[in-house]
Amino acid sequence: MLIKDVVCPFCGCLCDDLDVEVEGDRIIRVDNACTLGSSTMVGDHRLKNPIRRNGTRWEDTTYDAAIEEAAQILLDADRPVLYGWSSTHGEAQSLGVHLAELIGGVIDSTTSVCHGPSILAIQEVGHPGCTLGQVKNRADLIIYWASNPIDAHPRHMSRYTTYATGFFVQDAQHDRKVIVVDTRRTQSADVADEFLKIKPGGDYAVLLALRAIVRGRADVVPAEVAGVSRVQLIRVAEMCKAAKFGAIFFGLGLTMTAGKNKNVRNAIELTDELNRHTKFIISPMRGHWNVYGSNEVFTWMTGYPYAIDFSRGIAFYNPGETTVIDILSRGECDACLVVASDPAAHFPRSCVEHLAKIPVIQIDPHPNATTHICRLQIPGSVAGIDAAGTAYRMDGVPIRMKSIINTGIPNDTEILQKLYNRVREARGE
Numbered sequence: 426m427l428i429k430d431v432v433c434p435f436c437g438c439l440c441d442d443l444d445v446e447v448e449g450d451r452i453i454r455v456d457n458a459c460t461l462g463s464s465t466m467v468g469d470h471r472l473k474n475p476i477r478r479n480g481t482r483w484e485d486t487t488y489d490a491a492i493e494e495a496a497q498i499l500l501d502a503d504r505p506v507l508y509g510w511s512s513t514h515g516e517a518q519s520l521g522v523h524l525a526e527l528i529g530g531v532i533d534s535t536t537s538v539c540h541g542p543s544i545l546a547i548q549e550v551g552h553p554g555c556t557l558g559q560v561k562n563r564a565d566l567i568i569y570w571a572s573n574p575i576d577a578h579p580r581h582m583s584r585y586t587t588y589a590t591g592f593f594v595q596d597a598q599h600d601r602k603v604i605v606v607d608t609r610r611t612q613s614a615d616v617a618d619e620f621l622k623i624k625p626g627g628d629y630a631v632l633l634a635l636r637a638i639v640r641g642r643a644d645v646v647p648a649e650v651a652g653v654s655r656v657q658l659i660r661v662a663e664m665c666k667a668a669k670f671g672a673i674f675f676g677l678g679l680t681m682t683a684g685k686n687k688n689v690r691n692a693i694e695l696t697d698e699l700n701r702h703t704k705f706i707i708s709p710m711r712g713h714w715n716v717y718g719s720n721e722v723f724t725w726m727t728g729y730p731y732a733i734d735f736s737r738g739i740a741f742y743n744p745g746e747t748t749v750i751d752i753l754s755r756g757e758c759d760a761c762l763v764v765a766s767d768p769a770a771h772f773p774r775s776c777v778e779h780l781a782k783i784p785v786i787q788i789d790p791h792p793n794a795t796t797h798i799c800r801l802q803i804p805g806s807v808a809g810i811d812a813a814g815t816a817y818r819m820d821g822v823p824i825r826m827k828s829i830i831n832t833g834i835p836n837d838t839e840i841l842q843k844l845y846n847r848v849r850e851a852r853g854e
């Protein structure tokens with residue numbers, strides 16, 4: 426059977442135009458997806474049932490037994506952390522908040538190790554943004570700053586920017602200019618009209634120089650800024666001012682290098698500066714398919730987008746203190762529930778070493794690096810494949826993801842609801 430307009434559960438582009446052929450409970454062909462999306466849809470490298478560690482061995486267990494053991498671990502903990510949430514649907518994220526509040530724990534998403542600084546900057550100065558549909562139909566100038574879409578978001582250029590025909594941009598390759606700013610030449614830089622190769626750590630200075638030039642103060646800019654010549658900076662500033670509609674997309678090269686949120690604030694202020702001359706927007710390139718959704722859901726429910734600590738009985742948010750890396754670095758956390766994430770593959774070594782010392786429960790369909798340090802792993806079905814759910818695209822547009830096969834595996838919402846109910850019951854509530 427051919428199912429059309431399926432949403433891809435891999436990156437923040439949430440491409441919703443996949444054609445998928447299914448046979449029984451198997452996906453046998455995927456059209457329109459990139460290789461990352463295709464391998465996610467057809468890959469069968471998934472756990473079939475929950476597993477628990479018994480000494481040095483793994484043994485199979487049932488969902489009910491696994492949920493009972495997970496509930497006991499969380500009930501016994503003084504400082505539990507519920508981490509991950511970026512590769513699961515919004516309904517499960519909301520249950521995560523309820524569970525964190527119930528046990529007085531901390532809930533944090535992968536935002537704190539990717540675009541957390543972007544959110545801090547947006548909280549300071551706002552965010553001139555728009556949907557990807559507007560970019561596709563209107564933007565005649567695109568800037569990719571410290572991001573490499575060809576690798577990380579392979580269809581971003583073909584669906585929305587470089588190669589995408591839009592209502593007011595009929596001949597994309599001719600009518601639309603692309604600028605790439607990065608510390609190294611990437612494949613994305615190879616297809617750009619202009620490439621600014623900056624020295625590592627030079628983003629803040631280059632942004633500041635561009636702001637000065639756009640303000641008409643090229644005279645205060647030195648001949649070279651972080652490896653970029655003033656001549657090239659003036660050329661780029663003129664390209665930006667001459668555009669009818671410009672869009673800046675930035676990645677972790679801006680948020681996770683020296684300057685962090687101050688880099689992003691500077692980029693937003695450059696966007697504001699350009700809006701004195703033309704229309705310009707700026708948007709983060711969100712990585713995991715529903716990391717944006719975690720920020721939305723957490724904010725509706727608590728007022729804060731990530732790193733929310735319920736240990737005081739109310740929601741408290743202080744990135745740098747309540748963020749998962751900081752809690753693990755201080756050795757505070759004594760139990761961790763990981764949902765749809767792989768911290769052992771991405772966290773600093775000292776944090777992974779601490780996780781290896783405490784009970785870790787993982788709700789995730791795939792064996793991964795965190796499997797090696799967890800006590801218990803409970804596989805859930807995947808939204809867009811064998812579960813339905815709501816996710817937010819990187820531009821904040823909510824998209825409903827349908828279930829296209831039936832594997833009989835419970836979804837994350839069902840697993841978390843049972844866990845929540847069991848914890849309440851054990852507390853006599």
Ligand code: SF4
Binds near residue numbers: 581
């Ligand atoms: S660009 Fe992202 S969402 Fe689109 S098909 Fe590729 S991995 Fe999936």
